[in-house]
Amino acid sequence: MDYEIIIISNRPHLSQEAQACLEGLNSRIFDGTNYPSFSKIVNDAIASSLYEQIIICNDKARPTHAAVEKILTMLKAGWGMVGLYRFGFFGFKKDLIRKIGFFDEGFIGGGYEDNDFIWRLKEANISFYESEEIDYIYLPTSWNYEKSNFSRNHFFEKWKEEGHVITRQLPEKKYQYGIGLFQNSRFTEFNQSILLPYNFRLKDMIMKTDL
Template sequence: MDYEIIIISNRPHLSQEAQLCLKSLNSRVFDGTNYPSFSKIVNDCITSSEYETIIICNDKARPTPKAVEKILVMLKEGWGMVALYRFGFFGFKKDLIRKIGFFDERYIGGGYEDVDFVRRLKEANIGYYESEEINYIYLPTSWNYEKTNFARIQYFKKWKEEGHFITRQLAEEDYDYDIGPFQNSNFIEYEKSVLLPFNGNIKEFIMRRSPGLCLVATKN
């Protein structure tokens, strides 16, 4: 077994329900209390895991073992990321992170880190599958992005959407995390991605960078 399911939660009653849905599968709860961003939580989940394949589960997601098996099969087929309820229940190999980098921790307060990561998958020509095919409990978010708007401002500093172009204006930060060397995974190309309607038109966009911009910059 070279995978684990990590349930991100600071609400024990919800995380326990999620674990019950997963039955005897390899899962653990990661306490997300007082984290500055969803990206930082995911990055800490990745670096704390001894497994090559990681499935991140929101405590409001109610996946089945069959859904877990679908993610594992698709990742073996070469999909870069498989999300069966958007970024509420998604899986990937560590090689994806080795290839394109960790989640961007500048999205303080939560929000837009998922949009950002989908742009980066397209930029790297790596296939992404997303759907809303598992059960999900609709409860108020614990993030405060609607109050701060900080993540939205950060997104539009980093990406400029104009016409049929998405232009990268900021490099990725270079985080001092070590998850070992690249394992030579081969990924399906982005053109084969299966996307929900709100992401569907990204296939039509051309990705580019601002002149002279490197892909990775040193973290301040």
């Protein structure tokens, strides 16, 4: 077994319900109480893992065993990231993080970190499978990005979109988490991605850098 499912939550009472869906599988709860951002929780969860394949599970996701098997099968086939409820239930190899970096912790309060990571997958030409095919409980967000423009401002300082061109304006920050060396995983290309409708346009976008 070279995977684990990490249920991240800043509302631990909800995480137990998510874990019940995964009974018999290798899962654990990561308490994100008082964390400043979704990105920081995910990064610390990755750094704490002893496994090469990681599935991150939001406390509102209600996945099945079959969903876990689908993610692991797709990762073995070379997909870079597989999200069966967007970034509420998604899997990847640590080699993806070694290749393109950790989640950007500049998105304080939550929001836009998923957009940022998808654009980075496009930039690195690595495939992304994105769907909403598992059950997901709709509850108010536990983050405060609706009350602050901090994450939004950071996103548009980092990226500029004009027509069919997306330009990087800020470099990726290097985080010293120490997850070992790249193990030469080979990923399928971004043009093979399966995306939700609002991200379809990314396949035709041109990525540039202005650094």
